[in-house]
Amino acid sequence: xxIWVMLVRYGEVAIKGRTTRGFMERKLVDNLSDALNxxxxxxxxxxxxxxxxxxxxxxxxxxxxxxxxxxxxxxxVVSVSPSVIARFTSVKDIVEKSLDxxxxxxxxxxxxxxxxxxxxxxxxxxDLEKAVGQGIKESTGLKVDLEKPDYTAYIEVxxxxxxxxxxxxxxxxxxxxxxxGVALSLFSGGIDSPVAxxxxxxxxxxxxMVLFNLGGEEQVRSVLKVAEVLVKKWxxxxxPRLHVVDLRTLVPRxxxxxxxxxxxxxxxxxxxxxxxxLAEKIGAKALVTGENLGQVASQTLDNLYxxxxxxxxxxxxPLIGFDKxxxxxxxxxxxxxxxxxxxxxxxxxxxxxxxxxATLSKVIEIEGEVGISEEDLSNVIESAxxxxxxxxxx
Numbered sequence: 222x223x224i225w226v227m228l229v230r231y232g233e234v235a236i237k238g239r240t241t242r243g244f245m246e247r248k249l250v251d252n253l254s255d256a257l258n259x260x261x262x263x264x265x266x267x268x269x270x271x272x273x274x275x276x277x278x279x280x281x282x283x284x285x286x287x288x289x290x291x292x293x294x295x296x297x298v299v300s301v302s303p304s305v306i307a308r309f310t311s312v313k314d315i316v317e318k319s320l321d322x323x324x325x326x327x328x329x330x331x332x333x334x335x336x337x338x339x340x341x342x343x344x345x346x347x348d349l350e351k352a353v354g355q356g357i358k359e360s361t362g363l364k365v366d367l368e369k370p371d372y373t374a375y376i377e378v379x380x381x382x383x384x385x386x387x388x389x390x391x392x393x394x395x396x397x398x399x400x401x402g403v404a405l406s407l408f409s410g411g412i413d414s415p416v417a418x419x420x421x422x423x424x425x426x427x428x429x430m431v432l433f434n435l436g437g438e439e440q441v442r443s444v445l446k447v448a449e450v451l452v453k454k455w456x457x458x459x460x461p462r463l464h465v466v467d468l469r470t471l472v473p474r475x476x477x478x479x480x481x482x483x484x485x486x487x488x489x490x491x492x493x494x495x496x497x498x499l500a501e502k503i504g505a506k507a508l509v510t511g512e513n514l515g516q517v518a519s520q521t522l523d524n525l526y527x528x529x530x531x532x533x534x535x536x537x538x539p540l541i542g543f544d545k546x547x548x549x550x551x552x553x554x555x556x557x558x559x560x561x562x563x564x565x566x567x568x569x570x571x572x573x574x575x576x577x578x579a580t581l582s583k584v585i586e587i588e589g590e591v592g593i594s595e596e597d598l599s600n601v602i603e604s605a606x607x608x609x610x611x612x613x614x615x
Contacts, residue, residue, distance in 0.1 A: 223305045223322075225285040226277035227292060228377065228384050229253065232299040232394055235272055249297045249397040250274060252458035259457065259611070260291045270379060271339060277306070289390045295457045296423050297400075298392030302375065304384040312344050312352060315383055319353045319376060322385040324360050329371020331364050332357060338378040349376065393423055398458040401425030404537065405500040406509040407492060408432050408463065410444030410564040413511030413540060415451050415557040416548055420539035421509045422456060428509060431464045431499055431605075433492050435472060436565065441465055445608060447560045452610040454556050464503075465606040466495055471593055478591045485519045485575040487587060490531035497533040498602050508532055513540040513548070518575040527579045 234245045250267050253274060257264050267276045276292070279285040285303035293301045305322055309315045334354040336346040353376065354365055377384040406418040408430035421428045432444050448463045468491070475487050496508050512520050519528070529536045540548055552558035 222280075224277065224307075225279040225282055226275050226304055226306050226384070227279075227285055227289050228302045228304045228386065229274040229276060229292060230272070230299045230301070230392075231274070231297050233396060234297055245297070245397055245400050246274070248399050248458070249295070252295050252297070252397050252399070253292055256291050256295050256457040257288060262288045262291065264288065273379075275306075279303075286388065286390075289388075293390040293392040294455050295397070296393055296395050296425070296455065297397035299394050300392055301390045302384075302386040302388055304377070304386040307383055307385070308381055309383050312349065315349060315376070315378070316352050316356050318383065319374070319385060320356045320360060323353075323357060323374045323387070326387055327357060327361050327363060327372050327374070329363075331366035331370045332361075332372045332374060333365060333367050333370035334374045334376065336376045336378065340378070340380045342378065346378075349378070393455070395423035396425030398422055398425060398456065399427055402427070403503065403505040404428045404507045404509050405496055405503065405505040406430045407496055407511070408444065408448060409511070410447040410561060411511070412552050412558065412561045413513065413548055415447055415511075415561060416551045416555065417509055417511035417539045418451060419455060419551075419555050419557075421537060424539075426507075426509075427459045427461070428456075429462045429464065429503060429505065430610075431466060431496055433495070434465050434467045435469060437469075440565070443560075443564045445610075445613060447557055447564060448608075448610050449613055450560050451555065451557050456610070460609055460611045462503075463608045463610055464499055465608070466499065466601055467604065468492075468495075468601070471597065471601065474593060475591055479587050482574060482576040483579065483584065483587055486524055486527060486579045486584060487591065489519060489528045490584065490588070491593065493528060493531035493536070494533075495598055495602060497531075498598060499605065500534055502602065505534070507535045507537050509537045509539065511540055511548075512538050513543055513545075516545065518577050521577045523578045523580075524575070527581050527584050530581055 237245060246269050253267055264276055265278055267274055282303055289301040289303050307318050334350045336349045338346045375386050401424060404421050404426040406421060406428050408414045418428055430448055434440055452461050475484060479487050500508060552561060
């Protein structure tokens with residue numbers, strides 16, 4: 222009976238220094254285990270070998286492939302292959318085992334054999350490719366095509382074991398979540414902020430989210446759904462929270478006391494101030510936003526400078542160089558787009574015409590007239606509601 226395992230590949234982690242690499246590999250193993258456990262997938266163990274993590278074992282290809290689909294959404298994973306593992310004694314033994322596996326799986330009109338080898342052996346990767354390729358050709362009558370084959374037979378040789386597979390499930394790459402500390406994402410639930418949050422997680426940040434509530438329970442419910450989809454697809458290794466901060470008592474004061482062209486900027490700065498306070502409370506070291514340069518009037522370079530000045534922490538903008546079409550494609554890829562487009566615009570300042578060249582001195586003057594105090598900000602933060610996104614149910 223064939224023994225199926227998952228061959229998990231990682232990329233950037235492998236080029237880190239010895240200590241950092243060991244830490245990140247262990248973190249990645251923990252996150253892979255979390256993904257399997259949260260999806261109720263039984264497995265025996267996950268083992269680190271040079272450049273790979275091997276997770277086993279499974280009784281069938283279907284079980285291994287199902288597990289691979291979940292594991293391939295763990296940040297830091299480049300790709301996953303459900304594989305049959307077997308011990309070998311000679312090149313002849315490898316050829317025989319390879320033919321047993323691949324002979325009935327080859328499809329199309331052409332094929333190629335790709336060998337990756339780690340360790341000291343009496344044969345080269347090319348030797349093995351030729352030997353297995355010749356065997357497949359003789360038993361199937363198909364032609365070899367090394368440029369654009371219809372089917373590729375993969376063999377990975379590690380020590381005295383071979384791994385045979387023909388499927389590669391792509392992952393997000395990046396770094397394992399938990400390797401780069403905590404960040405807080407300003408999360409509206411629209412198209413941009415989930416993608417920005419995804420990128421922060423992809424760079425290893427345990428990323429909480431904050432929603433500034435201006436639309437009441439309807440807004441909270443729709444944004445919670447977007448956050449839940451994002452988390453349950455991609456946030457393995459921790460339990461993200463969505464913090465809901467109610468701005469309905471503060472924004473009317475800005476509307477009454479601010480010039481029309483500065484309302485958007487003042488509200489954005491208010492969000493930055495509150496996000497900074499919340500971030501410090503939860504131990505986050507940076508804020509994350511879905512802003513992108515020049516997309517709307519409030520996101521000109523002058524305005525981003527003024528808005529950023531309100532934050533006490535570094536502001537990360539993963540989407541700063543993307544255009545809207547690129548962001549939409551990313552949202553569809555990560556699975557949040559269909560939910561984000563259902564989130565209504567609840568902010569009463571969202572459609573207002575904003576100046577494209579706000580000045581810090583002018584903004585500070587207006588904020589003085591609005592008169593929102595530190596005590597006001599603290600009270601709003603203290604009354605924030607918090608949701609564990611892994612524990613909510615649709």
